[in-house]
Amino acid sequence: MKKYEIIFVLQADEPEVELEARVAKVQAFVEQHGGVITERNHWGVRQLAYQIQHETRGNYMHLRFRCGGDAIAPMDTEFRLDHKILRHLIVVDEEWKERNEVSMAEKRRIASAANSRSPRFAAVESQETETADD
Numbered sequence: 001m002k003k004y005e006i007i008f009v010l011q012a013d014e015p016e017v018e019l020e021a022r023v024a025k026v027q028a029f030v031e032q033h034g035g036v037i038t039e040r041n042h043w044g045v046r047q048l049a050y051q052i053q054h055e056t057r058g059n060y061m062h063l064r065f066r067c068g069g070d071a072i073a074p075m076d077t078e079f080r081l082d083h084k085i086l087r088h089l090i091v092v093d094e095e096w097k098e099r100n101e102v103s104m105a106e107k108r109r110i111a112s113a114a115n116s117r118s119p120r121f122a123a124v125e126s127q128e129t130e131t132a133d134d
Contacts, residue, residue: 005062043062
């Protein structure tokens with residue numbers, strides 16, 4: 001089973017019941033193919049970057065799940081046919097969280113090394129204090 005994530009944007013004026021119906025649809029597809037939803041994030045209503053179907057705002061939902069790859073094509077078709085879904089995107093989740101944590105740890109290590117006193121900065125500081133004392 002692979003890890004996937006889906007983000008879809010529902011029309012902003014639709015009630016929360018409509019959003020939950022779409023989430024239930026995704027959950028049904030995932031469970032039919034022996035998978036499970038691992039993370040659910042409702043981002044809420046946000047301004048769109050550009051107009052989509054004369055809409056300027058959308059209600060965003062982000063889901064992460066594990067399932068077999070044969071669930072993705074029918075799920076994609078279902079979302080394409082749903083006229084209340086403005087946009088959707090289904091991608092394979094390639095362990096981004098783990099890679100991001102490693103990357104952030106490396107950036108923190110580099111930043112702390114840069115903040116520590118290097119000989120060049122010590123020389124500049126000693127020159128500044130000598131001129132200030134004069």
